[in-house]
Amino acid sequence: MQINNYEKFLESINEDLRKIFEYQKEYIYCKKGCSYCCERGDYPISELEFKYLMLGYEKLEPDIKEEIKKNIKKLKNGNKESYVCPFLINKSCSVYKNRPIVCRTFGVLTEDAKGNPSFPFCTTKGLNFSKIYDKKNKRLSSELVYKNNFKIFPKIFCLSNKVVMNLPLAKELGIDFGEAKKMIDFLIK
Template structure:
Protein backbone atom coordinates (compact mmCIF):
# COMPACT_ATOMS: atom_id res chain seq x y z
CA UNK A 1 0.00 0.00 0.00
CA UNK A 2 1.35 3.40 -0.90
CA UNK A 3 2.00 5.88 1.90
CA UNK A 4 -0.74 8.27 0.77
CA UNK A 5 -3.25 5.38 0.70
CA UNK A 6 -2.26 4.50 4.26
CA UNK A 7 -2.69 8.12 5.40
CA UNK A 8 -6.16 8.21 3.82
CA UNK A 9 -7.03 4.90 5.51
CA UNK A 10 -5.93 6.23 8.94
CA UNK A 11 -8.02 9.37 8.42
CA UNK A 12 -11.06 7.27 7.48
CA UNK A 13 -10.65 5.16 10.62
CA UNK A 14 -10.17 8.18 12.86
CA UNK A 15 -13.19 9.95 11.36
CA UNK A 16 -15.40 6.86 11.68
CA UNK A 17 -14.38 6.06 15.27
CA UNK A 18 -14.59 9.71 16.38
CA UNK A 19 -18.36 9.54 15.98
CA UNK A 20 -18.78 6.34 18.00
CA UNK A 21 -19.97 6.25 21.58
CA UNK A 22 -16.77 5.74 23.57
CA UNK A 23 -16.15 5.24 27.29
CA UNK A 24 -12.35 5.41 26.95
CA UNK A 25 -10.52 8.32 28.58
CA UNK A 26 -6.94 9.54 28.61
CA UNK A 27 -4.99 7.29 30.96
CA UNK A 28 -7.34 4.35 30.48
CA UNK A 29 -5.07 1.64 29.13
CA UNK A 30 -6.78 -1.66 29.86
CA UNK A 31 -6.95 -2.54 26.16
CA UNK A 32 -3.18 -1.95 25.92
CA UNK A 33 -2.67 -5.39 27.45
CA UNK A 34 -3.38 -7.18 24.17
CA UNK A 35 -1.04 -8.64 21.59
CA UNK A 36 -1.23 -5.96 18.89
CA UNK A 37 -0.98 -6.93 15.24
CA UNK A 38 0.43 -4.42 12.77
CA UNK A 39 0.13 -4.38 8.98
CA UNK A 40 3.39 -4.28 7.04
CA UNK A 41 2.50 -0.88 5.57
CA UNK A 42 2.24 0.59 9.10
CA UNK A 43 5.71 -0.51 10.17
CA UNK A 44 7.74 2.45 8.89
CA UNK A 45 5.42 5.02 10.47
CA UNK A 46 5.70 3.23 13.80
CA UNK A 47 9.48 2.94 13.54
CA UNK A 48 9.75 6.65 12.70
CA UNK A 49 7.58 7.52 15.70
CA UNK A 50 9.75 5.43 18.03
CA UNK A 51 12.90 6.99 16.58
CA UNK A 52 11.57 10.48 17.40
CA UNK A 53 11.09 9.69 21.10
CA UNK A 54 13.54 11.16 23.57
CA UNK A 55 16.24 8.99 25.14
CA UNK A 56 14.37 8.68 28.45
CA UNK A 57 11.26 7.24 26.76
CA UNK A 58 13.40 4.94 24.61
CA UNK A 59 15.08 3.64 27.78
CA UNK A 60 11.67 2.94 29.34
CA UNK A 61 10.51 1.18 26.17
CA UNK A 62 13.70 -0.90 26.12
CA UNK A 63 13.02 -2.04 29.69
CA UNK A 64 9.37 -2.71 28.74
CA UNK A 65 10.44 -4.72 25.69
CA UNK A 66 12.80 -6.86 27.78
CA UNK A 67 9.95 -7.54 30.21
CA UNK A 68 7.45 -8.20 27.42
CA UNK A 69 9.70 -10.68 25.60
CA UNK A 70 10.48 -12.48 28.87
CA UNK A 71 6.72 -12.86 29.43
CA UNK A 72 6.11 -13.82 25.78
CA UNK A 73 8.95 -16.36 25.75
CA UNK A 74 7.74 -17.98 28.99
CA UNK A 75 4.26 -18.38 27.53
CA UNK A 76 4.95 -19.59 23.99
CA UNK A 77 6.48 -22.85 22.69
CA UNK A 78 10.21 -23.21 22.16
CA UNK A 79 12.15 -24.74 19.28
CA UNK A 80 9.75 -23.75 16.49
CA UNK A 81 8.59 -20.86 14.38
CA UNK A 82 5.51 -19.57 16.18
CA UNK A 83 2.17 -19.49 14.40
CA UNK A 84 -1.20 -17.86 15.16
CA UNK A 85 -2.20 -20.61 17.59
CA UNK A 86 1.07 -20.30 19.52
CA UNK A 87 0.76 -16.55 19.77
CA UNK A 88 -2.68 -14.99 19.37
CA UNK A 89 -4.79 -17.83 20.77
CA UNK A 90 -2.35 -18.46 23.58
CA UNK A 91 -2.08 -14.78 24.56
CA UNK A 92 -5.87 -14.34 24.56
CA UNK A 93 -6.21 -17.27 26.95
CA UNK A 94 -3.42 -15.89 29.14
CA UNK A 95 -4.90 -12.39 29.03
CA UNK A 96 -7.69 -13.44 31.32
CA UNK A 97 -5.34 -14.65 34.05
CA UNK A 98 -1.99 -12.96 33.35
CA UNK A 99 -1.78 -9.56 31.75
CA UNK A 100 1.24 -7.81 30.32
CA UNK A 101 1.21 -4.27 28.90
CA UNK A 102 2.24 -3.17 25.45
CA UNK A 103 5.92 -2.19 25.58
CA UNK A 104 5.07 1.23 24.16
CA UNK A 105 2.80 2.05 27.09
CA UNK A 106 4.40 4.60 29.46
CA UNK A 107 2.50 5.83 32.52
CA UNK A 108 -0.76 4.46 31.06
CA UNK A 109 -0.29 6.49 27.87
CA UNK A 110 0.70 5.31 24.41
CA UNK A 111 4.13 6.74 23.64
CA UNK A 112 3.33 6.82 19.90
CA UNK A 113 -0.37 7.68 20.19
CA UNK A 114 -0.58 9.82 17.03
CA UNK A 115 1.06 6.98 15.08
CA UNK A 116 -0.57 4.03 16.85
CA UNK A 117 -1.51 1.00 14.75
CA UNK A 118 -4.88 0.67 13.02
CA UNK A 119 -5.77 -2.13 15.45
CA UNK A 120 -5.52 0.36 18.31
CA UNK A 121 -7.29 3.15 16.43
CA UNK A 122 -10.33 1.02 15.70
CA UNK A 123 -10.74 -0.53 19.18
CA UNK A 124 -13.58 1.40 20.83
CA UNK A 125 -15.57 0.27 23.85
CA UNK A 126 -18.97 1.88 24.39
CA UNK A 127 -19.65 1.32 28.08
CA UNK A 128 -18.62 -0.29 31.36
CA UNK A 129 -14.87 0.41 31.28
CA UNK A 130 -14.47 -1.50 34.55
CA UNK A 131 -15.06 -4.70 32.56
CA UNK A 132 -11.96 -3.96 30.48
CA UNK A 133 -9.74 -4.33 33.53
CA UNK A 134 -10.93 -7.91 33.97
CA UNK A 135 -10.70 -8.76 30.27
CA UNK A 136 -8.13 -6.90 28.16
CA UNK A 137 -9.38 -8.83 25.11
CA UNK A 138 -12.89 -7.54 25.60
CA UNK A 139 -14.62 -7.07 22.27
CA UNK A 140 -14.94 -3.57 20.92
CA UNK A 141 -18.33 -2.12 20.03
CA UNK A 142 -20.36 -3.57 17.16
CA UNK A 143 -19.86 -0.37 15.19
CA UNK A 144 -16.12 -0.48 15.83
CA UNK A 145 -16.02 -4.11 14.74
CA UNK A 146 -17.89 -3.15 11.56
CA UNK A 147 -15.27 -0.47 10.83
CA UNK A 148 -12.52 -3.07 11.36
CA UNK A 149 -14.21 -5.41 8.86
CA UNK A 150 -14.45 -2.58 6.31
CA UNK A 151 -10.73 -1.87 6.75
CA UNK A 152 -9.86 -5.52 6.09
CA UNK A 153 -12.10 -5.55 3.02
CA UNK A 154 -10.50 -2.39 1.69
CA UNK A 155 -6.99 -3.75 2.28
CA UNK A 156 -7.86 -7.02 0.55
CA UNK A 157 -9.03 -5.06 -2.51
CA UNK A 158 -5.70 -3.22 -2.83
CA UNK A 159 -3.11 -4.72 -5.12
CA UNK A 160 -0.36 -6.47 -3.24
CA UNK A 161 0.19 -9.17 -0.67
CA UNK A 162 0.01 -7.75 2.86
CA UNK A 163 1.02 -9.35 6.10
CA UNK A 164 0.77 -8.62 9.79
CA UNK A 165 3.28 -8.96 12.59
CA UNK A 166 3.32 -8.02 16.26
CA UNK A 167 4.07 -4.51 17.52
CA UNK A 168 6.87 -5.51 19.95
CA UNK A 169 8.74 -7.19 17.08
CA UNK A 170 8.68 -3.92 15.12
CA UNK A 171 9.84 -1.93 18.15
CA UNK A 172 12.90 -4.18 18.54
CA UNK A 173 14.05 -3.16 15.09
CA UNK A 174 14.58 0.33 16.52
CA UNK A 175 15.31 -0.42 20.17
CA UNK A 176 17.68 -3.38 20.46
CA UNK A 177 17.21 -5.74 23.39
CA UNK A 178 19.11 -8.62 24.95
CA UNK A 179 16.13 -10.98 25.35
CA UNK A 180 15.58 -13.82 22.92
CA UNK A 181 13.27 -12.92 20.05
CA UNK A 182 11.53 -16.07 18.88
CA UNK A 183 10.83 -16.43 15.17
CA UNK A 184 7.20 -15.95 14.15
CA UNK A 185 5.30 -16.65 10.96
CA UNK A 186 3.98 -13.60 9.19
CA UNK A 187 0.20 -13.54 9.07
CA UNK A 188 -0.68 -12.96 5.41
CA UNK A 189 -3.95 -11.23 4.56
CA UNK A 190 -5.95 -13.41 2.19
Protein backbone atom coordinates in the same frame (compact mmCIF):
# COMPACT_ATOMS: atom_id res chain seq x y z
CA MET B 1 4.34 7.57 -1.28
CA GLN B 2 3.18 4.44 0.54
CA ILE B 3 3.33 6.29 3.88
CA ASN B 4 1.52 9.32 2.45
CA ASN B 5 -1.27 7.10 1.18
CA TYR B 6 -1.39 5.22 4.46
CA GLU B 7 -1.82 8.55 6.28
CA LYS B 8 -4.72 9.39 3.95
CA PHE B 9 -6.22 6.00 4.74
CA LEU B 10 -5.80 6.64 8.47
CA GLU B 11 -7.57 9.98 8.16
CA SER B 12 -10.57 8.19 6.73
CA ILE B 13 -10.45 5.42 9.39
CA ASN B 14 -10.19 8.02 12.14
CA GLU B 15 -13.25 9.82 10.83
CA ASP B 16 -15.26 6.58 10.62
CA LEU B 17 -14.23 5.66 14.15
CA ARG B 18 -15.09 9.13 15.41
CA LYS B 19 -18.64 8.58 14.10
CA ILE B 20 -18.79 5.10 15.64
CA PHE B 21 -17.78 6.41 19.07
CA GLU B 22 -20.11 9.39 18.74
CA TYR B 23 -23.04 7.14 17.79
CA GLN B 24 -22.53 4.97 20.86
CA LYS B 25 -21.38 7.68 23.23
CA GLU B 26 -23.88 6.79 25.94
CA TYR B 27 -22.01 3.50 26.43
CA ILE B 28 -18.48 4.92 26.25
CA TYR B 29 -16.35 6.00 29.22
CA CYS B 30 -13.00 6.51 27.40
CA LYS B 31 -10.99 9.36 28.83
CA LYS B 32 -7.41 10.60 28.93
CA GLY B 33 -5.29 8.64 31.38
CA CYS B 34 -7.28 5.42 31.03
CA SER B 35 -5.06 2.76 29.50
CA TYR B 36 -6.81 -0.57 30.12
CA CYS B 37 -6.91 -1.27 26.36
CA CYS B 38 -3.13 -1.12 26.16
CA GLU B 39 -2.52 -3.31 29.19
CA ARG B 40 -3.75 -6.65 27.96
CA GLY B 41 -3.58 -7.91 24.40
CA ASP B 42 -1.47 -9.24 21.57
CA TYR B 43 -2.02 -6.23 19.26
CA PRO B 44 -2.15 -7.76 15.74
CA ILE B 45 -0.56 -5.42 13.20
CA SER B 46 0.76 -5.46 9.65
CA GLU B 47 4.25 -4.74 8.35
CA LEU B 48 3.16 -1.32 7.13
CA GLU B 49 1.63 -0.42 10.49
CA PHE B 50 4.78 -1.54 12.26
CA LYS B 51 6.91 0.59 9.94
CA TYR B 52 4.67 3.59 10.68
CA LEU B 53 4.78 2.86 14.41
CA MET B 54 8.57 2.86 14.34
CA LEU B 55 8.59 6.20 12.49
CA GLY B 56 6.78 7.56 15.55
CA TYR B 57 9.23 5.82 17.86
CA GLU B 58 12.21 7.39 16.06
CA LYS B 59 10.88 10.86 16.85
CA LEU B 60 10.73 10.22 20.62
CA GLU B 61 13.09 11.68 23.20
CA PRO B 62 16.06 9.40 24.03
CA ASP B 63 14.88 8.70 27.61
CA ILE B 64 11.45 7.53 26.41
CA LYS B 65 13.10 5.34 23.77
CA GLU B 66 15.22 3.83 26.50
CA GLU B 67 12.12 3.01 28.58
CA ILE B 68 10.49 1.36 25.58
CA LYS B 69 13.60 -0.69 24.91
CA LYS B 70 13.55 -1.90 28.53
CA ASN B 71 9.86 -2.81 28.20
CA ILE B 72 10.59 -4.80 25.04
CA LYS B 73 13.41 -6.62 26.78
CA LYS B 74 11.03 -7.61 29.59
CA LEU B 75 8.59 -9.03 27.03
CA LYS B 76 11.13 -11.64 25.99
CA ASN B 77 10.56 -13.59 29.18
CA GLY B 78 6.89 -12.77 29.71
CA ASN B 79 3.49 -13.89 28.48
CA LYS B 80 3.54 -13.40 24.72
CA GLU B 81 -0.24 -13.78 24.24
CA SER B 82 -1.30 -11.00 26.57
CA TYR B 83 0.97 -8.22 27.70
CA VAL B 84 1.21 -4.52 28.45
CA CYS B 85 2.15 -2.70 25.26
CA PRO B 86 5.80 -1.61 25.51
CA PHE B 87 4.92 1.77 23.99
CA LEU B 88 2.66 2.60 26.92
CA ILE B 89 4.60 5.07 29.04
CA ASN B 90 3.09 6.61 32.18
CA LYS B 91 -0.33 5.27 31.17
CA SER B 92 -0.19 7.09 27.87
CA CYS B 93 0.64 5.99 24.33
CA SER B 94 4.08 7.36 23.44
CA VAL B 95 3.43 6.88 19.71
CA TYR B 96 -0.21 8.00 19.67
CA LYS B 97 -0.19 9.61 16.20
CA ASN B 98 1.50 6.52 14.75
CA ARG B 99 -0.42 3.88 16.69
CA PRO B 100 -1.65 0.83 14.76
CA ILE B 101 -5.22 0.46 13.47
CA VAL B 102 -6.23 -2.04 16.16
CA CYS B 103 -5.42 0.57 18.83
CA ARG B 104 -7.75 3.03 17.13
CA THR B 105 -10.62 0.56 17.48
CA PHE B 106 -10.07 -0.09 21.20
CA GLY B 107 -13.14 0.56 23.29
CA VAL B 108 -15.92 -0.27 20.82
CA LEU B 109 -18.13 -3.30 20.63
CA THR B 110 -16.78 -5.48 17.84
CA GLU B 111 -17.51 -8.83 16.31
CA ASP B 112 -15.44 -11.91 17.15
CA ALA B 113 -14.45 -14.59 14.61
CA LYS B 114 -17.82 -16.33 15.13
CA GLY B 115 -19.81 -13.15 14.60
CA ASN B 116 -20.70 -12.73 18.28
CA PRO B 117 -20.31 -9.42 20.14
CA SER B 118 -16.84 -9.01 21.57
CA PHE B 119 -16.68 -6.59 24.49
CA PRO B 120 -13.68 -4.37 25.14
CA PHE B 121 -11.47 -5.40 28.07
CA CYS B 122 -12.65 -2.43 30.12
CA THR B 123 -16.26 -3.69 30.15
CA THR B 124 -15.35 -5.98 33.06
CA LYS B 125 -13.83 -2.96 34.83
CA GLY B 126 -17.20 -1.21 34.87
CA LEU B 127 -16.47 0.98 31.86
CA ASN B 128 -17.51 0.78 28.18
CA PHE B 129 -20.73 -1.19 27.63
CA SER B 130 -20.58 -2.52 31.21
CA LYS B 131 -24.20 -1.50 31.87
CA ILE B 132 -25.46 -3.86 29.19
CA TYR B 133 -23.09 -6.70 29.90
CA ASP B 134 -24.64 -9.81 31.40
CA LYS B 135 -21.76 -10.95 33.63
CA LYS B 136 -23.26 -14.34 34.39
CA ASN B 137 -23.69 -15.36 30.76
CA LYS B 138 -20.88 -13.15 29.44
CA ARG B 139 -23.02 -11.64 26.72
CA LEU B 140 -24.84 -8.52 25.63
CA SER B 141 -28.18 -8.18 27.42
CA SER B 142 -31.05 -6.57 25.50
CA GLU B 143 -33.03 -6.39 28.77
CA LEU B 144 -30.32 -4.21 30.28
CA VAL B 145 -30.44 -1.87 27.28
CA TYR B 146 -34.14 -1.21 27.97
CA LYS B 147 -33.87 -1.31 31.77
CA ASN B 148 -31.17 1.39 31.72
CA ASN B 149 -33.18 3.54 29.28
CA PHE B 150 -30.46 3.80 26.68
CA LYS B 151 -31.63 5.75 23.66
CA ILE B 152 -30.06 3.54 21.03
CA PHE B 153 -29.33 -0.15 20.81
CA PRO B 154 -25.55 -0.59 20.53
CA LYS B 155 -24.22 -1.51 17.13
CA ILE B 156 -21.62 -4.20 16.71
CA PHE B 157 -18.92 -3.24 14.27
CA CYS B 158 -16.78 -5.63 12.31
CA LEU B 159 -13.39 -4.01 12.70
CA SER B 160 -10.99 -6.88 12.38
CA ASN B 161 -7.69 -6.05 10.71
CA LYS B 162 -8.68 -8.26 7.81
CA VAL B 163 -11.85 -6.24 7.20
CA VAL B 164 -10.14 -2.87 7.62
CA MET B 165 -7.24 -3.79 5.36
CA ASN B 166 -9.59 -4.92 2.62
CA LEU B 167 -11.66 -1.76 2.59
CA PRO B 168 -12.12 -0.36 -0.95
CA LEU B 169 -10.17 2.77 0.02
CA ALA B 170 -7.08 0.67 0.79
CA LYS B 171 -7.23 -0.78 -2.69
CA GLU B 172 -7.94 2.61 -4.24
CA LEU B 173 -4.83 4.05 -2.57
CA GLY B 174 -2.75 1.02 -3.54
CA ILE B 175 -1.84 0.26 0.06
CA ASP B 176 0.19 -2.87 0.60
CA PHE B 177 -0.06 -3.76 4.29
CA GLY B 178 2.30 -6.72 4.05
CA GLU B 179 2.24 -9.62 6.45
CA ALA B 180 0.22 -9.27 9.66
CA LYS B 181 1.33 -10.73 12.97
CA LYS B 182 1.37 -9.96 16.68
CA MET B 183 3.24 -6.80 17.60
CA ILE B 184 5.59 -8.83 19.77
CA ASP B 185 6.70 -10.85 16.74
CA PHE B 186 7.96 -7.69 15.09
CA LEU B 187 9.67 -6.48 18.24
CA ILE B 188 11.39 -9.65 19.36
CA LYS B 189 13.41 -11.32 16.69
